Amino acid sequence: MSRLHGSKDFWLGALRSEGPAFRAAVDEAPLDTPVPSCPDWTLLELVHHLGSVYAWVRETVTRGVTDAPAARRSDPTGRPDGAAALDWWQQEFDALVTLLDGLDPEMPAWNWAPQAKKVGFWPRRMAHETAVHRWDAQTAIVGVEPIETKLAVDGIGEVLDTWLPAGRGRGPKPAYGVVHLVASDTEQEWYVRLRGEGMALLDTDTILDSDDHHTRVVATGTASDLLLSLYGRVGFEVLGVTGDAALLDSLRVG
Known part of the structure; x- marks a missing residue:
């Protein structure tokens, strides 16, 4: 087996590409459009999910400790609807990219995996989280593109x-x-x-x-x-x- 050795720059580059592609997909349809690849979810729920993940990760990596944080809130209470939801998502995305870009990957930060508890875990995780949900969003507009090889x-x-x-x-x-x-x-x-x-x-x-x-x-x-x-x-x-x-x-x- 040969492995791809990723890096902070690789994962942030992917995140910077997949984020705008996600936004472009959700801009193309009403937010109450069902997401075929995520049964029982609409585009709005997908926006809420991804934006809340970004906010939670930002809180997690800036704690500077490796013990587990409070569980992420999954209910949408207080999250904006309509065009305001897209603006909120964009703010969360931009803040996440800026934060991860400025942090040393070797800094301590909790993660849920059996590996080193360092910030470097999260650029990778967020790149893949965003890429898969970009694909999900595109299933709602019948314009799906594969994940980059x-x-x-x-x-x-x-x-x-x-x-x-x-x-x-x-x-x-x-x-x-x-x-x-x-x-x-x-x-x-x-x-x-x-x-x-x-x-x-x-x-x-x-x-x-x-x-x-x-x-x-x-x-x-x-x-x-x-x-x-x-x-x-x-x-x-x-x-x-x-x-x-x-x-x-x-x-x-x-």
Whole structure:
């Protein structure tokens, strides 16, 4: 497996691109338009969700400590409607980008993953949060564009090195076997061994020899389709799948 080594500049660059694309999508339709990829949500609810995430992250990273903050408020009470909601979202987005740009990634900051509690976690998380919800917003206007390839590759990595090890998967458990993901539009592939309640991200397939009889599945598609399928935005049928397709459900996080 080869990894994409992201950086603060890479993730902030993606955030600066995906944010305006999200705004452009929600500008094209009434805010009460349903979002097909997020059942029971409208564009307004998507705007409220993303803006509130930005506000909560800003509060979290400026605390300067690694203990868990108060839970993010999920109800929309007090959030603006109509054009004011878009202005509010824009203010939250601009403030987030400015803040993350000015912070040292090595500063202490809480995160929910089993990794270093540093500010550097959040530019990556916010880039992917915004990219996937940009895609969601575009499903409401029938003008969907894929996730940019390098960003999607890193997003797959985030699912495997962050979401699943943190216990945030939504697939059935326990599962046993090996999943091989192949991004057809770039030289990236991932091997994941499912071990009941746990999983291991493998660097190579060298141990998967003829003496290993674990059930296996190979899923091939563009990096964007792979990522969106892991998030449950598209079905695994958009991929080329051989082997036990049921194993793929264990990698879902959205």
